[in-house]
Amino acid sequence: MTTDCVVIGGGIIGVMTARILAKAGLKVQVLEKQQVGRESSWAGGGLLSPIYPWDAPEVLWPLISRGNEVYPQLCEDLLNETGIDPEYVQSGLLNFDSIETDKLYYWAKETDTSYQRVDQKQLTEIEAAVNPLYEFATWVPEIAQVRNPRLLKALKNSLLNNKKVQIKEGIEVQAVNQVKERVSSVKTSEGKISCQYVVVAAGAWSGTFLKDETRIQPVRGQMLRIEAPKGLLQRVLMCDSTYLIPRQDGQILIGSSLEYVGFDKSTTEEVAKKLYTNAIKILPELQNFPIAQQWAGLRPGSENGIPLIEESDEVKGLFINSGHFRNGVGLAPASCEMLVDKMLSSE
């Protein structure tokens, strides 16, 4: 079997890389050891901005801005192509933590983002269910979200209709083979596939394909989902490292933990209790509705959360697009565009 490019991993990074590569005219095979879009890209919150964007490394700011430019049209295109709505919405974010004014001001100026300090009276007018004990918040109206499981489903379905792309699920890539210093094929659980390029987009598992595998580490994040009625909450709330994300149908996600426990995806009562306690402190009415689900995902952790978007020093044609840590959905468009640019100009 032969193709131009093998993409290892069918998370947001793998499928978006494949979409852009196919647009550039390459034949692509996405090899996914389980099912497309069921790991970190499914487990996350779908926010298109870091939860404290002013604290994120400055090098990520233009990449996040690019994501915010791309997503509205991408989601519309995907809806037209597949009938699945990824629910892009600029719900905005109310942050109740105290923030260093200088940092906030600098970030807003550099990224051309607006923000406003709102007092308790304004808070009651815009989010009536927020606990009145909170006297002020920072309101960032442009922060947007997508419903990430639906985004992944739409991206997958769109690729299934793309003649340049083949998606193969249940196939594990075991090794990348080279001839002299150039990629020649991948060894998989179902045999060998010859190719000119390989993109490692294997999320938290990407380290296996790196010379220094510690550059990507799994970081567990746990979340809760509450079945709240539509309209209880419209905006994302952020307080004491806990965030509440309202979906279009009323459901509210509460996240998340940051745990360095290897590849263990189990959930714990301790984290559930902490997330729930923080959430009902800010939105007391949540107590009236059931916790429908708790889950955990493994983020691809990297140094300072800065992804690796590069060609291997040692093997020509071997690229990595991984390590997006807490921001892979927001960073995906810019990161995949950068990777494809590097690939097409590498010869």
Ligand SMILES: Cc1cc2nc3c(=O)[nH]c(=O)nc-3n(C[C@H](O)[C@H](O)[C@H](O)COP(=O)(O)OP(=O)(O)OC[C@H]3O[C@@H](n4cnc5c(N)ncnc54)[C@H](O)[C@@H]3O)c2cc1C
């Ligand atoms: C609780 C939580 C909340 C989050 N919230 C947000 C948020 O609000 N906004 C945001 O932007 N980001 C968020 N993130 C982070 C975001 O989800 C990740 O950065 C992003 O999903 C990483 O995408 P990926 O494609 O690299 O990894 P994944 O989605 O994990 O995909 C990697 C895929 O590679 C496959 N794979 C691995 N090894 C192999 C192999 N050898 N052969 C074949 N296939 C293989 C895996 O099965 C997997 O499907 C959150 C993450 C978590 C866990």
